Amino acid sequence: MSHDSGFGSGGYNFAYLDENTKRMIRRALLKAVAIPGHQVPFGAREMPLPYGWGTGGIQVTAAILGPRDVLKVIDQGADDTTNAVSIRRFFSRVAGVRGTTRTAEATIIQTRHRIPETPLTEAQTIVYQVPMPEPLFRLEPRLAETRRMHALADYGLMHVKLYEDIARHGHVSTAYNYPVMVGGRYLMSPSPIPAFDNPKMHRMPALQLFGAGREKKIYAVPPYTEVRSLDFEDHPFRPHRADGCCALCGSATSYLDEVVTDDRGGRMFVCSDTDYCEERQEAAAAAPASETEDAA
Amino acid sequence: MMQPGFHDPVLDAQSGFRAVLEAMSRPGRVQALPPGLTPPAPLQPATAAVLLTLADAETPVFSDAGTAAAEWLRFHAGCPLVASPAAATFLCVTGTPPALEEIDLGTDEAPQDGATLVLQVAALREGGALRLSGPGIEREHRLHVEGLPEGFLAARAALAPLYPRGMDVILCAGTRIAALPRTTHVMEG
Amino acid sequence: MAYVAVKGGERAIGNAHAWLEETRRGDPGLPALSVAQIEAQMGLAVDRVMAEGACHDRGLAALAIKQAQGDLIEAAFLLRAFRTTLPRFGHAAPLETGAMRIRRRVSATYKDLPGGQVLGPTYDYTHRLLDFALAAEGAPPPPPAPQAEAPQEPAPHVTELLAREGLMAREAPAPGEPADLTRAPLAFPASRAARLQNLARGDEGFLLGLGYSTQRGYGNAHPFVGEIRQGSVAVRMTPPELGFEIEIGEIDVTECQMVNQFHGSKAEPPQFTRGYGLALGRGERKAMAMALVDRALMAGELGEERTAPAQDEEFVLMHSDNVEATGFVEHLKLPHYVDFQSELEVVRRMRATATAEREAMRAPREEEVAE
Numbered sequence: 001m002s003h004d005s006g007f008g009s010g011g012y013n014f015a016y017l018d019e020n021t022k023r024m025i026r027r028a029l030l031k032a033v034a035i036p037g038h039q040v041p042f043g044a045r046e047m048p049l050p051y052g053w054g055t056g057g058i059q060v061t062a063a064i065l066g067p068r069d070v071l072k073v074i075d076q077g078a079d080d081t082t083n084a085v086s087i088r089r090f091f092s093r094v095a096g097v098r099g100t101t102r103t104a105e106a107t108i109i110q111t112r113h114r115i116p117e118t119p120l121t122e123a124q125t126i127v128y129q130v131p132m133p134e135p136l137f138r139l140e141p142r143l144a145e146t147r148r149m150h151a152l153a154d155y156g157l158m159h160v161k162l163y164e165d166i167a168r169h170g171h172v173s174t175a176y177n178y179p180v181m182v183g184g185r186y187l188m189s190p191s192p193i194p195a196f197d198n199p200k201m202h203r204m205p206a207l208q209l210f211g212a213g214r215e216k217k218i219y220a221v222p223p224y225t226e227v228r229s230l231d232f233e234d235h236p237f238r239p240h241r242a243d244g245c246c247a248l249c250g251s252a253t254s255y256l257d258e259v260v261t262d263d264r265g266g267r268m269f270v271c272s273d274t275d276y277c278e279e280r281q282e283a284a285a286a287a288p289a290s291e292t293e294d295a296a
Numbered sequence: 297m298m299q300p301g302f303h304d305p306v307l308d309a310q311s312g313f314r315a316v317l318e319a320m321s322r323p324g325r326v327q328a329l330p331p332g333l334t335p336p337a338p339l340q341p342a343t344a345a346v347l348l349t350l351a352d353a354e355t356p357v358f359s360d361a362g363t364a365a366a367e368w369l370r371f372h373a374g375c376p377l378v379a380s381p382a383a384a385t386f387l388c389v390t391g392t393p394p395a396l397e398e399i400d401l402g403t404d405e406a407p408q409d410g411a412t413l414v415l416q417v418a419a420l421r422e423g424g425a426l427r428l429s430g431p432g433i434e435r436e437h438r439l440h441v442e443g444l445p446e447g448f449l450a451a452r453a454a455l456a457p458l459y460p461r462g463m464d465v466i467l468c469a470g471t472r473i474a475a476l477p478r479t480t481h482v483m484e485g
Numbered sequence: 486m487a488y489v490a491v492k493g494g495e496r497a498i499g500n501a502h503a504w505l506e507e508t509r510r511g512d513p514g515l516p517a518l519s520v521a522q523i524e525a526q527m528g529l530a531v532d533r534v535m536a537e538g539a540c541h542d543r544g545l546a547a548l549a550i551k552q553a554q555g556d557l558i559e560a561a562f563l564l565r566a567f568r569t570t571l572p573r574f575g576h577a578a579p580l581e582t583g584a585m586r587i588r589r590r591v592s593a594t595y596k597d598l599p600g601g602q603v604l605g606p607t608y609d610y611t612h613r614l615l616d617f618a619l620a621a622e623g624a625p626p627p628p629p630a631p632q633a634e635a636p637q638e639p640a641p642h643v644t645e646l647l648a649r650e651g652l653m654a655r656e657a658p659a660p661g662e663p664a665d666l667t668r669a670p671l672a673f674p675a676s677r678a679a680r681l682q683n684l685a686r687g688d689e690g691f692l693l694g695l696g697y698s699t700q701r702g703y704g705n706a707h708p709f710v711g712e713i714r715q716g717s718v719a720v721r722m723t724p725p726e727l728g729f730e731i732e733i734g735e736i737d738v739t740e741c742q743m744v745n746q747f748h749g750s751k752a753e754p755p756q757f758t759r760g761y762g763l764a765l766g767r768g769e770r771k772a773m774a775m776a777l778v779d780r781a782l783m784a785g786e787l788g789e790e791r792t793a794p795a796q797d798e799e800f801v802l803m804h805s806d807n808v809e810a811t812g813f814v815e816h817l818k819l820p821h822y823v824d825f826q827s828e829l830e831v832v833r834r835m836r837a838t839a840t841a842e843r844e845a846m847r848a849p850r851e852e853e854v855a856e
Contacts, residue, residue: 012570014306020573023352024668026313027385030350031408033320034464034477036431040408041670046569050562051809052816064317066310076823083819085494113823122322131816142799144673151404170838175827183431183479185460194827205434207321214809216670222321222432222479240830258826272823354668 015062016094025063032220037182044216055213057129072106077114077272115197117254117276120206128191130212135179135189155187181228196239201227244269249280301372312349319475324428324437326474336364338390342468343416351375358384390416396451407460418443420469430480523547532766538564539686541736562808577722582740585716593710600640643711644742653757687805689771695795696777704781704793711744739764741772750788
């Protein structure tokens, strides 16, 4: 067999992983897509970045990435956070792949903790970095036991937990990593995205892939698949965001980061999605003054 | 002489995989695989490319495609070939598939162990008589398949109540593929 | 402004790396440590990195220690990340540790035994007094240690002596190819082979604490060191293209076999059982702790009640790997402000609800008073 594309820096294979590893991950990905929301165990490799830094997402991206892809990497919604920069640099180094910060230009978006505000399309794949793939782990840490619960679709424990929350606080106290039911069958962790982002997963045109490196699990949500946040008839799921507008672009609908500006209680809100925010600022700068007001 | 495998094992496998992933993610949408493979008969390029992309020493393959094809697969994919359908991760079928009860459908705890049936048919195109719905499909995809084995769709449909256990199908014809993961509901006419 | 500070991640990373490199080198007025010096003079650190890095290469382990400024977990991680890129040729035959070229071999169960007690280069009977002579620069190397003829007689395992008497079961060779955690993830219940591989790669400190706990009553252990042996063993494998076994080299290992009483069960008469520990290089503490934990984990097979943390297979095996553990603990320092923001909103909302409820409770009473 020839290895014409023994690409890359320092003798590593294209996209770092060897071909056997890629094939193993690819097989896991196909089964994950075929069984939406089910966690498929895979032989995760040690990566040159630490566990917790996105090794699962990186392995998934490395297994699907090709030379024609355009890669966007975000952490907390931002392209310029240090870990996002570091992962983007990793792939430009080992795969020579083109990076972008523009959501609309990307074919693959690797993310930690956010789904972009700009709706994703059929031409895109989003790869989530997942720290704890097991949605039941706070209620039942034993994998042997949760595996059985998934096999039986026995999710009563989670319903009880949410209901106790409501009884005690009047609300579900889970604000991120809010559990979802996929295709009406599997309870799934959406990764630690804010609950605000959960509705974006429902019937998303893009393919959604999830990689948990340390826990050695891969799972997926195919396009247009039903993803329901757990709720109750009398307490329907309601996503929340900070009650305010972005100080930079004026958006009243995007997810906001709270920024403390001084030690006297001063604060401002800005979009967590930096690309969305910048595009809005650019559009506002280009538009006549009257339209700018409408945009805000 | 043995016909060659992938021209570029790294990039051909990558583009092959993306086509399979796209097919599995959007059941019934027909994907084109990169041309160029000249596998021994009766294997067609798409069937061969799918197996070279996914099979290796860790995946036992059941094949009904004859000795030349088996040798070619063994040499280029390095996969063990098995005589029992139940022991196979991939089934390479060019004729009549084995009885579906004989195939590994995984378990409720490990449904991912369900086998993948790589089924070679005469022709594939979008539109047509089969109406597909389920995950990956916005409303309905229509698919035209020529040369589907008699009774195959009914046998496949009979597995649906076993979900999440099940079998996933990759249909191959020429250089084209389309997939029917276990979640896809198929109606005829 | 604060928000601007998170921009420019790329430059920040570059600068941090430059500063790290400067810090790693330390005072440029001092000569740099060579990898050979580390390998020769920090041998036990090298061996620990080799064991936890799961890669028998002293030179690479020494390089990793140099690069990691002596942070041994970071060094083990560097070695693992390198190891994972190496092609896998197959698996070796079980090591014949009974045929080890022994540097050290001690048994706590017999005063003397075939092969003898060999103390070897050990700290066991040193007095832990700082040796200020070592602080002196340019001291001459120590005189060579006295040498003796290598013993001619074989040194059979103590556990084998017990097995011949029928007091301990021999381990049956596992059928088929051994489990390999680097290819397939752990599943529970795990095979003994998978458990031992996990423990052999596991963190010495974690295993030490768990092993210690079994001695203090958490796990019902009555251990004796049947034997510790350390030295060189041949590695043999059968390359598929040859079809017969060949020796491919020699590695240094430390092996510990603990002997434990077992009261017997309905099916088994009372006998001794074995806890097994093996570490790459010289890793006596690691091998001993591993042997204690291995024995504790056999509770399941032996039908003993599982009551202690060290007997809890999933708890032990899922938390033993220091590369995994350090990653997940340390990842908490990565930005989590999106999640935190969502928690802020929820806590504020719950407080508002609670306040409103309190006021609603108070309101009717005020009305009553008004009436």
